Amino acid sequence: MTAPERYPRAAYKCFRALPTRWADNDIYGHINNAAYYGFFDTAVNSFLIEQAELDIQAGEVIGLVVETGCAYFAPLAYPQIVEAGIRVTRIGTSSVRYEVGLFAEGEDQPSAQGHFIHVYVDRQTRRPTPLPAGMRSALETLHA
Template sequence: MNAPAARPQALPRDHYRVFRAIGTRWMDNDIYGHVNNVVYYSWFDTAVNAWLIEQGALDIHAGAVIGLVIETQCNYFAPLAFPQTVEAGLRVAHLGKSSVRYEVGLFAQGDPSAAACGHFVHVYVDRETRRPVPLPDRLRETLQTLL
């Protein structure tokens, strides 16, 4: 019989390379008084794509290469709620030929431990054919700073 998997743990800020502040919105809260779980995935997308765009590594309007999410996962440790500011920590856990595994930690502003930790995987594809392509040099160089 296999041993049970280790229970996920909230990670500290120093696990992540860059941070982005994200304001919660009134509509993010659900009937239970905290941010609904689906919003966390939107924050993952926001943190990663905004950083890539700001670094000049991704042109979402005219670039020949786009990233498609093929896997995502999140563990929740503490509630977040409007009107908090969330700080999304970002790092790259794996950099492949055409794919990237991002890890994202979501922190209440100033908190030392993540309220949620997760990941998602982008496969970069040709915009027209939607077939995987090697990461463009500029994108690869930018992502390497987050390893």
């Protein structure tokens, strides 16, 4: 298996500062691998709520995660601030592939980078539905 390509800070279109929490550390003194997925979710969903008209309470469209992955390069630990870089590498009719780099504050190379794919569905039927125009427009600003 070949190591994944590591994308520097400049490869990402938008950043979110995320404080680590005491509970994120594991017994080995670094952020537990499961917490990284929470960072990915928080970074992307805050963008979607603030910039892409996602209404998590009452919107007709919701995103379901259908695939995830993460590569780890260097440890992060509480009390660091994690800077999450976001980019979009594919926008389909009803799906989006996000890539997120997690950087130690001020660093140019990510400590970890991951991806996940949302399929957007109708809240009631849970069937795929086209991305709303406002959401598509906001996501296009992140397209790499």
